[in-house]
Structures are given as C-alpha cells and as structure tokens.
Amino acid sequence: MDSFETISDGRVHVHMLRHSNYRTKEFSIRLHTPIRRDRVTATALLPHMWMNGTDGRPSTTLLTIAADDLYGTLVRSSLGKRGGKHILQVDASIPDVTGLTEESVVDRAIDLACDVLFDHTADKGCFSAPAVAQEIDLHRRRIEAARDDKMSYALQRCLAHVAENTPAALPRLGYLDDLPQLTPATLFDVYLALLETSEIHAYLVGPYADLTETADKLLAKLRGILPKSQAVRRDSPSGAEVLPRKSSRSFQKVTERQDVAQAQLDIAYRTGIGFGDDRYPALLMLNGVFGGFTHSKLFLNVREKHSLAYTVWSHLDLMTGVLAVMTGISPDNYDKAVDIVEQQLEEIRAGKISDAEMEFTVRALENQYTLMSDGPAALANWHYTGVLSGAARDVDQLIQDLRRVGKDDLVQVAQEIEPSTIYFLTREEGTA
Amino acid sequence: MSHAIPATALDVREMTLDNGLRVILIPRPGFKQTFAMFATKYGSIDNEFLVDGKKRRVPDGIAHFLEHKMFEDEQADVFAQFAKHGASVNAFTTFDQTAYYFSSTSDVKENLDILLDFVQHIYLTDENVEKEKGIIAQEIRMGEDNPDQRVFRELLSAMYSAHPVRIDIAGSVESIYQITRQDLLDCYHTFYHPSNMMLVMAGGFDAAGAAGWIQANQAKKSFGPGGSIDRKYPAEPESPGTPRHRTQLSVAMPRCLIGWKDRSGEQDGRKLLHQEMLTGIIMDTLFGKTSAFYAELLENGLIDKGFSWEYELTEWYGYSVIGGNSPKPDELVDRVSEYTDRIRRGGVDEAAFERARKKAIGRFITSLDHVSHIVRSCIAYRFRGADFLDTVAVLDSLRIDDANARLLEHFDPAQMVVSQVVDKA
Numbered sequence: 001m002d003s004f005e006t007i008s009d010g011r012v013h014v015h016m017l018r019h020s021n022y023r024t025k026e027f028s029i030r031l032h033t034p035i036r037r038d039r040v041t042a043t044a045l046l047p048h049m050w051m052n053g054t055d056g057r058p059s060t061t062l063l064t065i066a067a068d069d070l071y072g073t074l075v076r077s078s079l080g081k082r083g084g085k086h087i088l089q090v091d092a093s094i095p096d097v098t099g100l101t102e103e104s105v106v107d108r109a110i111d112l113a114c115d116v117l118f119d120h121t122a123d124k125g126c127f128s129a130p131a132v133a134q135e136i137d138l139h140r141r142r143i144e145a146a147r148d149d150k151m152s153y154a155l156q157r158c159l160a161h162v163a164e165n166t167p168a169a170l171p172r173l174g175y176l177d178d179l180p181q182l183t184p185a186t187l188f189d190v191y192l193a194l195l196e197t198s199e200i201h202a203y204l205v206g207p208y209a210d211l212t213e214t215a216d217k218l219l220a221k222l223r224g225i226l227p228k229s230q231a232v233r234r235d236s237p238s239g240a241e242v243l244p245r246k247s248s249r250s251f252q253k254v255t256e257r258q259d260v261a262q263a264q265l266d267i268a269y270r271t272g273i274g275f276g277d278d279r280y281p282a283l284l285m286l287n288g289v290f291g292g293f294t295h296s297k298l299f300l301n302v303r304e305k306h307s308l309a310y311t312v313w314s315h316l317d318l319m320t321g322v323l324a325v326m327t328g329i330s331p332d333n334y335d336k337a338v339d340i341v342e343q344q345l346e347e348i349r350a351g352k353i354s355d356a357e358m359e360f361t362v363r364a365l366e367n368q369y370t371l372m373s374d375g376p377a378a379l380a381n382w383h384y385t386g387v388l389s390g391a392a393r394d395v396d397q398l399i400q401d402l403r404r405v406g407k408d409d410l411v412q413v414a415q416e417i418e419p420s421t422i423y424f425l426t427r428e429e430g431t432a
Numbered sequence: 433m434s435h436a437i438p439a440t441a442l443d444v445r446e447m448t449l450d451n452g453l454r455v456i457l458i459p460r461p462g463f464k465q466t467f468a469m470f471a472t473k474y475g476s477i478d479n480e481f482l483v484d485g486k487k488r489r490v491p492d493g494i495a496h497f498l499e500h501k502m503f504e505d506e507q508a509d510v511f512a513q514f515a516k517h518g519a520s521v522n523a524f525t526t527f528d529q530t531a532y533y534f535s536s537t538s539d540v541k542e543n544l545d546i547l548l549d550f551v552q553h554i555y556l557t558d559e560n561v562e563k564e565k566g567i568i569a570q571e572i573r574m575g576e577d578n579p580d581q582r583v584f585r586e587l588l589s590a591m592y593s594a595h596p597v598r599i600d601i602a603g604s605v606e607s608i609y610q611i612t613r614q615d616l617l618d619c620y621h622t623f624y625h626p627s628n629m630m631l632v633m634a635g636g637f638d639a640a641g642a643a644g645w646i647q648a649n650q651a652k653k654s655f656g657p658g659g660s661i662d663r664k665y666p667a668e669p670e671s672p673g674t675p676r677h678r679t680q681l682s683v684a685m686p687r688c689l690i691g692w693k694d695r696s697g698e699q700d701g702r703k704l705l706h707q708e709m710l711t712g713i714i715m716d717t718l719f720g721k722t723s724a725f726y727a728e729l730l731e732n733g734l735i736d737k738g739f740s741w742e743y744e745l746t747e748w749y750g751y752s753v754i755g756g757n758s759p760k761p762d763e764l765v766d767r768v769s770e771y772t773d774r775i776r777r778g779g780v781d782e783a784a785f786e787r788a789r790k791k792a793i794g795r796f797i798t799s800l801d802h803v804s805h806i807v808r809s810c811i812a813y814r815f816r817g818a819d820f821l822d823t824v825a826v827l828d829s830l831r832i833d834d835a836n837a838r839l840l841e842h843f844d845p846a847q848m849v850v851s852q853v854v855d856k857a
Contacts, residue, residue, distance in 0.1 A: 021462035024798045048737070060730075064722045065787065072791030074798070095794035130731075138736050144684035145736075145757055148579050259682030259856065262573040294511035294521070307566030310574060328574050360515035367518040370537040374465045374803075 003394070004203075004383050007215055012222045015383060016204040016215045019376055025094040025206035026376040027110055029117055029222075030384060031198040032087045035167045040086075041139075041174025042182055042190040047077035047088050048142075049135050049187070052126035054119035066112055071095050073109045077116060082388055083241040083319025084167030088194070090117045091377075096207055106208065110218060118195070118225045122188045132184045143173050150425060151311070154264035155326055158423035159317065161254055162268045163243060168320050196227050201387055205376035241389075242274035242321040251422045263331040263426040267341055268324040269417045275318040276391025281401040282409040283323075286417075287316045288361035289353060289410065290344060291325055295360045297344040298325065306340060308333050319389060323417065331426045338422065348414040353407050365402050369395050442800065442821060445639050449650050452627025452658045454814070457642055458634040458806055464537045466635035467803040468544060470551050471531035473630075473815045474623035476601040477748070478528075482662040483618055490619060491610040492596075493568070493603015496525040498616050500564050502532065502551055510550045519543045527597050528746055529815055530623075535804065540637045541645050548631070548649050554620050556613045569605045579853045583687040586679050587753065587851035591693050593673030594666040597749055626650070627658030632810050634803040665748060670695040672849045680856045687853040688761035690768050692842055694750030701817025702826075708745045709792070709826050710838050711752060715741040716788040717780055717835075718772075719754050725771050734764045746816055752842065761852045772843045779836045789827055796823050 004015040033043065053059045057066055067075040073094045080087035092113040094106055120127055126135070147153050156171065163169040200222060208214050251267070273283045291298030291314030302312040312327040329337050347353075372378040372395060386392035445457040476496060480489045502523070503510045514521040519536035532551050536543045575581045585600050592598035602608070633642060672693050698704040719726060719741045729735045739756040758764045799805050809820040 021460070022801050024801045059727065061722055061724065061727050064720075068722055068787045068791040071794030071797075073794065093798055095797040097794065097797065100793075134731060134733070137733055138730075141685055141736055141757060141759065147684045150577055151574075261576045262570065293515065295509070295515040299511075303567060307563055308570075310567050310571035328570060330570065330573075356512065356516070360512065363518035364515055364520065367520060367535075367537050370464050371535070374463050 004379075007219055009219055009223050011199045012202075012219060012226065013200065014202045014204065014215045014219045014222075015380070016208075016211050017376075017379060018208065018211050019205055019379075020207050022206045022376060023096045024376065025096060025106060025208055026203065026380065027092040027094065027113055028089060028203040028377075028380055029113065030087055030089045030201045030203075031194060032082075032085045032388060033194055033198050035081070035084050035086050035170045037170060039190050040170050041178035042187050043086050043088070043194065044079055044172065044174040045135060045139055045182070045187060046191055046194065047079045047090070048139065049126040049131070050077045050090065050116050050120070052131045052135060054115045054125050055121055056115060056119055058125045063112075063116065067109075070105050070109050070112070071097050071101070073105065073112070075109070075113050075116060079172065081172035082385075083317070084170075085319075085388060086172075087388075098209075106214065110214070114221065114225070120191065123184060127184050127188050127191075129184055132182070132187060136179050136182055139173070140176060140179055143176050146173060150260060150262070150264050151326065151328065154266050154423060154425045155315070155324060157254075157256065157425070158266035158268050158324060158421055159320075159322060161252065161421045161423060162270065162322050162324075163320055166243065168241065168243070200226070201384060203380040203383070205380055241319050242272060242277070243270050245270050245272040245416070245418045248418055248420070251419045253422045253424070255424045255426065257426060257428050260425065260427050262328045263334070263424060265327050265329055265334065265337055266324055266421075266423040267338065268322055268421045268423070270420045271321045271323050271413070271417050273321045273413070275385060275389040275393070279409070279413055280318075281398065282405045282413045283316065283321075284365060285358070285361055285402060285405045286348065286410045286413050287314050287323060288365055289357050290314050290323075290348060293361065293364050295357065295364075297347060297357075298327075298341065301340050301344055302327060302337065306336070308337050308340070318385065322420070334424060334426070345414060345417070348410060351407060351411045353410060358407060362402055362405075366399050369399055442806070443639075444821065445643070447643065449626065449647060451650055451653075451655055452625070453650060454630045455643070455646055456630070456632045456810060456814070457639045458632070458810070459637060459639045460635055460803060463636035463803060465535055465803055466537070466540045466633060466637045467533065467535050467807050468547060468631065468633040469531050469533040469807045469811060470547050470631050471529050471629060471811050471815070472623050473528065473628050474530050474619070475526050475528040476599065476603075477596040477665070478623065478663050479596050479599075480664040481622060482664070483622060487664060488618060490615050491603065492599050492607040493601070494611055494615060494619055495530050496602045497564065497568060497608055497611050498619055499523050499525045499530050499532075500568060501556060501561065501616060502554070504555050504560050505550060505553065506555045510546070513546045513550070514543060517542045517546070521547075525601055527601060529811070531808075531811065533804075533807070540642065544633075544642065544645055545649055548646070551624070552653060554617070556616055558613055561611065561613050561616065565609055565611075568602065568608050572600075572602050572605055572608070575600070575602065579681055579683045579687050582679055582681060583689050583755075583851050583853040584753070586677050586853070587689045587691050587849060588751070590674040590677035590851055591672045591691055591751060591849045592668060592749070595668040595749060596665070598673075622661060625655055625658040628661060630811055630814060632807045634806040634810075668749070671846060675848065676850045677852070679851070679853045681853050682857070683853055683855050685757045686759065686761045686855065687756065688758040688764050689753050689755035689851045690765060691751050691753045691849045691851070692844070693847045693849060694745070694842065695847070697746050697748040697750055699747045699817070701813070701819070702822070704745055704747070704816055705813065705818040705820075705822055705826050706829070707750070707838070708743060709823065710830050710834055711743045711745070711842060713785060713788045713792060713827075713830060714780060714835050714839055714842075715743060715752060715754070716791070717784045718775060720788065722784065722787065729764070729767065734758055734760055734767060761854065765850050769845065769848070773845065776840055776843055780832065780839055782832050785832055785835055789830060792827050793824055796827070
C-alpha cells in the first residue's frame with residue numbers, strides 16, 4: 001500500500017497521500033486531547049459550535065452558503081472519542097470539478113475548513129452569547145436523544161462500567177449536569193487551551209494537482225495561525241490506555257430498566273491487548289472467529305442455531321483492549337444467551353477452532369484491510385489510529401502478520417481474556 | 433455495447449442475456465474493491481399478484497422473509513462460501529426491490545458464481561421456514577423500539593390508505609408467523625426469473641472477463657420462459673388517508689415528520705428523474721441548511737441539526753418528507769404550514785436555486801467514488817426506468833419556472849401529512 005508522506009513543524013503535522021483514482025479531494029484537520037471530567041462537556045460542545053459561524057462568516061447559513069458555492073464541498077466538524085481521548089475534527093470533501101470550471105475550488109475549500117476551526121474570537125460568531133445559548137440547548141437534546149439508540153447506548157454504558165474510574169469511562173458527549181455552568185467565556189477558555197496544547201494532524205488525500213505545494217502552504221498557514229509559545233503536552237505513549245487485566249474470574253452484572261420491547265445484552269471482557277501489542281493480530285483473529293463475521297461462532301450459534309437474536313457481534317476497542325459482545329434479545333432469554341456466548345469463548349479456549357474458521361477469518365480481515373486503500377477517509381483514519389496509539393502499523397505488514405497467526409495463538413489469547421461486565425438493558429419489571 | 437459519458441467519465445457496459453437478465457458492468461480501474469449486486473424488482477409492496485391466472489394475496493413481509501431464506505442452502509452455508517473467497521455478503525429489501533450483494537478484493541469470478549448460484553437456487557423446508565420466524569421477530573422488535581423508524585413508518589401508514597407502501601417492509605410479528613413454505617415458493621418462482629432481475633458490478637475488475645463469466649454461469653441453467661408479472665395494487669385515493677398521526681413510545685426526544693403526498697407516481701423514467709431532481713433542489717432551497725427557515729427553526733429551538741428532507745418517487749407513488757427531532761412538534765408543524773403557504777405565493781429564490789443545483793452536481797461527482805453507491809443508484813433507477821448517469825444532464829436542464837410550478841403542485845396543504853412520536857409518560 002502507498003504510504004503517507006509527512007511534513008512537520010513542531011506540533012503541527014501535515015500528512016499527504018496522492019490518490020488519483022478518486023474524484024474527491026479529502027481534507028481533514030484533527031486535534032486530540034485527553035478527556036478530563038472538569039472539561040469533558042465543554043470540549044464536546046466545541047466542534048458543534050464551530051459550524052455556527054466564524055468571525056468572517058458569522059452564521060451557519062453564511063458558512064454553508066460558502067461551502068455550497070464550492071460545488072457543494074462538504075465541510076463538517078465532528079467529535080470523536082477513542083479510549084480516553086476526545087478527537088475534534090474538521091473535514092472537507094472537495095469534488096474534483098476540473099473541466100467543469102476554472103475556479104480554484106481547492107484553496108478556497110481548505111481556507112474555509114481552516115476558518116471553521118480557527119477563525120474565532122471571544123464573544124463573536126459562534127462564541128456570541130445567543131449562539132452559545134442555542135448550542136447548549138441543542139447539546140442537552142443531543143445527550144437526551146443518544147439514549148434512544150438502544151444498541152449504542154447499551155454498548156456505551158457497558159464500556160463505561162468496564163473502564164470505571166479511567167478517562168475512557170467518561171461519555172463522549174459529556175454530562176447534562178454540566179450544561180448550566182457553561183458560559184461563552186468558559187467555553188472560549190477551553191477552546192484556547194485546546195489550540196495551545198494539542199498536537200495537530202492535517203490530512204490531504206486524493207487527486208490533488210499540486211500535492212506538495214498544497215501541503216507546504218497548509219503547514220505554513222497552520223504555523224502562522226497557532227499560538228507558538230506554549231509547550232505541548234505530548235501524547236501518552238503506546239498502550240498506556242489499555243485497561244489492565246485484574247485477575248478477575250467473574251463478571252460484574254449491571255441491569256438497567258427502560259420501556260423497551262427488545263432487551264440489549266452486552267458482555268465485555270478485558271484483553272489487556274492494544275493496537276501496538278505483538279499479540280494484536282492474534283486478538284483480531286480471535287474477535288473474528290468469535291463474533292466478527294457471519295461465519296463466526298456467535299452468529300452461527302446465537303442467531304442461526306438458536307434464533308435468539310437478529311443482531312449479534314463482538315466488538316474490539318483497540319484503544320482500551322476491551323472485547324464486547326453486543327446482542328438484542330427477547331428479555332426472557334437472558335440466561336440462555338449468556339450461556340451460549342460464554343460457551344463459544346470456552347470453545348476457543350479449548351482449541352475447538354476449525355481450519356475453515358481460521359481461513360475465513362483471515363480472508364475476511366484481509367478483505368477489510370485491502371478495502372481501506374479505496375477510501376481516502378479510511379486511509380487517514382488508519383494512519384491516525386497509529387498516531388493516537390503511538391504504534392504505527394503498516395496495513396500490508398498487518399495482513400502478513402494475520403496470516404501467520406495460528407490456532408495456538410488464539411487459544412493463548414482467549415485463555416488470558418478476563419470477564420469484566422455483563423450489562424443488560426431490559427424492560428421494566430412487571431411488564432410483558 | 434459500450435459508451436462513455438464525458439461529464440462523469442464512467443465506462444458503462446450493458447447487455448441483456450438470452451434468459452432476459454440485464455447486466456451492467458462499470459469498471460473503475462485502480463480500485464481494489466469489486467462490488468456486485470444481483471437484484472429483483474420485487475419488494476414489500478408486491479403482496480398481491482396473479483399465479484396461473486389466479487389472484488394470490490400473500491402475508492405481509494414475505495419479500496423480506498424470502499431474502500433471509502435465500503441464504504439457506506442444503507449443501508453449504510452461503511456465508512461460508514463467500515467467506516472462503518474473502519468476500520463479505522449481505523442483502524436488503526425495500527418497498528420495490530430485493531438485492532443481494534458482495535464486496536471483495538479478490539476471487540471475483542468465484543464470488544460472482546456464488547452470488548448467481550445462491551440467489552438462483554432455493555432450498556426451503558418447513559423446519560427452516562419456522563426457524564427464521566424467531567430471528568425476523570427480533571428484527572421487527574428492534575425497529576419498534578427505534579423512534580426514527582417508527583415515525584417514518586407511521587407517516588406512510590397515515591399517508592396511504594390502501595397502497596401497500598403503508599405496511600412495514602418486514603411485515604408484523606403476526607403476519608410473518610402466517611408465512612408458509614408454499615407462499616415463499618410461489619413468490620420466488622414469480623419474481624426471481626432472470627427477466628425480472630438485474631446484475632450490476634462496479635470496481636476494479638476486468639469487464640471482458642466478467643461478462644464472459646456471467647454468460648457462462650447463466651448458460652448452464654434453464655429457467656423456462658419469463659412471462660410478464662401481473663402485480664395487483666389496490667386503488668389509492670389522491671388525498672392522504674389520515675392527515676395527522678401520533679404514536680406514543682418511550683422516548684427522550686419527540687420526533688416529528690411532515691410529508692406531502694404526490695397525487696400519482698411517474699411511469700416515464702426520464703420524467704421521473706426530472707421530477708425527482710427538481711423536487712430535491714426545491715426542498716434543499718426551502719429546508720436545507722442554507723435556508724433562512726432552517727436557521728429560524730434552529731434559533732427557536734424547534735429542531736436540531738439532524739433536521740433533514742428527502743423525496744421518493746416511483747412509478748406507483750411519490751412523497752416528500754422533512755423533519756427529525758423536535759421538542760415542540762406541534763409548533764414545528766404550524767411553522768412549516770405557514771412557511772410553505774408563504775413560499776407558494778412568493779416562489780423559489782433564484783440564487784438559492786442555482787446554488788442548490790451546483791451543490792447537487794458536486795455531490796453527484798463525489799458519489800462516484802463509492803462503487804457501492806454507483807451500483808445501488810444504477811439499479812434503483814433502472815428498475816424505475818431511469819438512468820442515474822443522466823443526473824448531471826437533468827440537473828443542468830432544470831429551470832426556475834419549472835420549480836415554481838412544481839412548488840405549487842407538490843406543497844399543497846391538502847396533501848400534507850404529519851407523523852409524531854411522543855413520550856408515553
């Protein structure tokens with residue numbers, strides 16, 4: 001696979017990759033910051049606020065009109081969470097309109113995206129009192145609405161229990177209770193601190209005509225904008241966020257009740273293995289054989305054999321090393337489902353893994369990773385995962401490593417995996 | 433059979449096989465992925481049809497049930513067959529089509545054979561039909577707890593009083609328990625003939641090779657003559673069934689959708705594409721993120737940033753929808769009514785209309801980077817008689833006068849329907 005070329009100046013990094021098969025030029029700027037209880041909610045608001053207006057274009061309408069005028073360049077901000085880090089991101093997808101127009105769409109689109117992130121002063125644009133009040137109200141509703149997606153709500157609750165007392169347990173969107181205390185001034189302070197202390201990674205991927213020139217200009221621009229004096233807190237080293245195993249042999253059980261027709265059952269394990277670990281390829285294989293695909297043990301047993309669920313997957317969090325099984329079942333089938341899930345892991349621990357299961361999983365993973373090279377955003381994400389976890393992985397090398405994983409390696413990883421939490425979101429008692 | 437379109441520069445190769453199967457190949461050199469979809473023009477609305485001259489009404493949700501059962505095979509698990517060749521496979525059912533697809537980065541020939549073979553072979557036993565009911569029941573329950581799905585489904589049920597688009601694609605837990613092996617077989621033999629189906633591929637494969645593999649695969653099978661399918665739909669009144677509908681569910685945030693029902697569908701493909709693009713541009717102008725109305729609703733706390741619009745048009749029906757989360761769903765409805773009345777009198781803003789057109793062209797270009805999107809769009813429009821690669825030409829042809837005429841026709845207060853999901857408590 002082609003690899004990124006990087007130019008850096010202090011804490012600013014521009015990663016570029018030419019990808020000439022594409023009609024879209026992707027541009028992305030990402031900042032990451034450790035999640036802290038005292039500012040989790042304020043940080044979560046920022047990316048949403050940025051789109052409410054800059055100094056130059058002081059409303060969402062004016063910002064969006066500018067983007068639409070660039071042939072519908074999609075400019076958006078987003079808030080991500082990986083383990084105990086918040087990721088604040090602004091992206092632009094720029095259509096390649098070469099031949100349709102002489103306009104310099106690329107430069108203007110990059111400027112616009114940079115403005116979304118940087119063109120703010122206190123009390124103006126998105127930091128004006130009315131804009132802040134509106135966004136706080138929207139954020140309250142955002143937090144409330146997140147409860148309505150039962151499947152992701154359940155997974156988030158489950159992972160919070162697994163990661164108890166660590167930054168990874170803090171919710172991505174923050175807390176309702178914090179909202180009344182937020183003011184334009186406190187939010188602006190958190191924003192400034194973010195710009196002063198974060199490492200900044202920008203990505204340029206796609207059919208850019210003058211990629212190097214665009215990257216050089218961008219780096220100079222970012223250096224010019226950013227406050228220079230502050231020392232940057234470096235990221236925590238590789239694997240630091242992986243939740244350690246605690247030699248526990250049993251699950252903590254958490255039940256929450258809501259008015260639901262279908263119950264959500266999430267079963268989580270601590271693996272102690274993160275993205276940079278030598279055993280990571282074996283863990284990926286284990287997750288695949290266990291519940292990652294339609295040929296997996298969970299899919300075949302929970303769904304196909306026992307008809308207990310429509311959805312059943314296992315999910316691997318590569319920052320914390322948590323392996324979680326997610327399934328939606330009828331509330332009465334709790335015991336049966338837990339038994340069947342546990343049995344499947346027991347099978348792996350006992351080495352009951354067929355050659356076909358190994359082969360299908362390798363091929364499926366290989367397919368997944370090869371597919372990434374068709375997607376500029378996926379390539380940037382992969383690279384960024386390496387940045388966040390402090391352990392860059394080459395995709396081709398990972399595919400080689402996966403091919404070398406043997407059944408014994410899976411058995412060993414499976415035996416070391418520890419039960420952590422069974423989370424059950426079910427109907428209110430006494431309802432049928 | 434090959435023609436290139438300069439504005440989009442896609443190489444499209446098309447052929448119809450002797451058995452009636454339409455094949456469209458769209459090679460994208462340099463892509464690792466190949467995405468192939470095998471689809472039948474048969475969806476949840478096709479629940480009444482003639483078999484041997486006799487009218488047959490089958491239980492609701494059967495097209496979707498059949499989609500699940502196609503993955504069963506007496507010899508080998510279908511998922512496993514694809515897994516062996518590194519492909520991921522899935523399927524979906526809509527109101528008017530059922531589609532099976534794989535994505536792979538290797539072994540395209542093998543995967544293509546598996547796709548064609550598993551969809552063109554049915555294996556049903558009373559036991560495997562019964563077993564599926566539990567799984568589908570859980571899928572239906574999952575949808576019942578999802579307020580976004582519920583509010584949309586209830587909107588269509590309120591809008592249509594007779595046409596089966598009012599029924600959930602998966603049917604109900606009650607209806608799927610009535611489904612028998614014979615029902616499934618009748619549907620399969622009626623709707624899965626190659627002449628009612630289409631195979632479309634896009635991605636990094638060799639077009640000449642793929643065409644040969646498909647022909648060889650199909651030449652080995654015989655299907656008998658493919659007659660024209662006689663679907664029966666009840667007569668649907670022009671006006672909405674129930675103008676206002678409210679569902680109670682346990683939700684943190686109410687949902688509110690407002691829709692307008694077209695008086696009819698559109699059977700001419702080119703006209704369909706024109707009406708769809710025109711209505712889409714109008715809706716983006718009226719309700720999109722650059723509209724003053726969107727900003728006003730947001731400022732007044734009536735919507736959040738998930739507020740969106742969509743328009744759907746088929747040969748049988750057409751409707752538009754706007755909405756999303758709303759803490760004050762009734763006030764939202766009042767504002768929208770006032771606004772559409774006002775706009776109908778004043779007309780569409782010309783600058784906004786031009787901007788929306790430019791944006792639609794850019795978004796179309798961007799969409800060509802996703803081979804799965806190319807394939808899905810190609811099939812969805814072809815089944816409705818249209819060519820999605822005409823999109824840019826159609827967008828170019830739209831005129832403001834057409835927009836104003838369409839505005840009056842479509843956003844008629846008499847055609848408006850409201851669906852809300854509010855908290856039980």
